[in-house]
Amino acid sequence: MSTVIDIITDVFLLLLFVLLVSIAITYVIDVRQHRHAIRRNYPVVGRFRYWFEHLGGFFRQYFFAMDREEMPFNRAQRAWVYRAAKNVDTTVAFGSTRNITQSGTPLFICAPFPTMKKDSLEPSVVTIGEGCRTPYSTASLFNISGMSYGAISQVAVTSLSRGAKLAGCWLNTGEGGVSPYHLDGGADLVVQIGTAKYGVRDHEGKLSHEKLLALAAREQVKMFELKLSQGAKPGKGGILPAGKVTAEVAALRGIPEGQDSISPNRHPDIGSVAELLDRIEEIRELTGKPVGFKTVLGDDRWLEELTEEILRRGKASAPDFITVDSADGGTGAAPQSLIDYVGMPIRQSLPMLCDKLVEAGLKQRVKVIASGKLINPAEAALALCVGADFVVSARGFMFALGCIQSLQCNKNTCPTGVATQDKKLQRGLDVIDKTARVTNYARQLSYEIGMIAHSCGVKEPRQLQRQHVRIVTEHGLSMRGDELFPNKQPLH
Secondary structure, three states, X not given: OHHHHHHXXXXXXXXXXXXXXXXXXXXXXXXXXXXXXXXXXXXXXXXXXXXXXXXXXXXXXXXXXXXXXXXXXXXXXXXXXXXXXXXXXXXXXXXXXXXXXXXXXXXXXXXXXXXXXXXXXXXXXXXXXXXXXXXEEEOOOEEEOOOOEOOEOHHHHHHHHHHHHHHOOEEEOOOOXXXXXXXXXXXXXXXXXXXXXXXXXXXXXXXXXXXXXXXXXXXXXXEEEEEOOOOOOOOOOOEEOHHHOOHHHHHHHOXXXXXXXXXXXXXXOOOOHHHHHHHHHHHHHHHOOOEEEEEEXXXXXXXXXXXXHHHHHOHHHOOOEEEEEOOOOOOOOOOHHXXXXXXXXXXXXXXHHHHHHXXXXXXXXXXXXXXXXXXXXXXXXHHHHHOOOEEEEOHHHHHHHOOOOOOOOOOOOOXXXXXXXXXXXXXXXXXXXXXXXXXXXXXXXXXHHHHHHHHOOOOXXXXXXXXXEEEEOHHHOEEEHHHHOOOOOOOO
């Protein structure tokens, strides 16, 4: 017995000695360094300040922030996605925790005689690119926004592809090119062409007709989307840290392995409305498939210039769709000055775009896709009311995959394996389980959009109009959507 006690004592004394030596070394390092005043003035203990600052972001999420307080997504928003993805009960009890008198809050106008289940309809089919050789027709309301292989893991992309196929929605490839994992599940694909033209570039970095034709020949590829800008960083190109640029990612993009992948802040060959329409027509004529663009809006005068040029050329010259991204959209890595201060939020830019298209008589010709922080049914339904034909989300589907909002997307350390190329971290993702969660989330969200529509007295979600929603203004008063955003012509 005494021998055991002696061993324990020796181990304790050894650990204590190591601890004291470590503290001494740390003390010497702190008082001799010149970068941090706190550590120099308060050696050793000053380090706790940086440690607590780092941990604070995680503790706030679980212990201190209220359900509706946290940013960029609060606990209530994330919890709904988790429940929907797991196919468990999405109902709640004892009343809403949402402040329904806060300015800007949307409230749907319930009908005195809501639509009966027997009278309800499936979402109507919408055709994009009716004048194309191969138009795309789909009834899907809610689809997967652009997420590149490289930015997210192969397991995540595979799960999204398979889940999208089962849910009947499309998957946007993101600007990183079409990977085998995007193709894996057989889902409908929207191929995004970013400013660096990854996946469709020649050896000089220019658009390759040969690669475009090869992609267009695939049945899965339904549309092409030129990315002019994205929500979190309008005016800045894509950023993929060197740690994520593996040999496979590098080969797919046509770039050096192990180096930061930074695409230009705009398409070098598109510097005007005329050049944009020329490029759209070039890709559409070459591939025979619908072509549109994704952008963050900042000024309606640009939209006027766009619509005027389309009408001058003829309606056939118009893009087949426009994806409008919100200033509160998301990405793995972006400068905070752009995330916080540049671009318009979706509640301003979406009605502005729809109104300009209606005024020009182009709303039926150009389909509108809404993107940016629309991860719950009410947010998606509001976008349909305002005039969107489709809604897409990236971060909603990341939550469905298991994302916990650890804010590590700009590194290679995502703890859930979603946004990392680290194979050890990817072990946490099971393709079968995550495929089911993606499917469940897409189906449940679409179902509850329909539930809101039926409560408003219409038979299917695409019958929602601006008069079906009120927006709370100052002093708790509310105004109908068609009063805030007047437009007498039909939006769908």
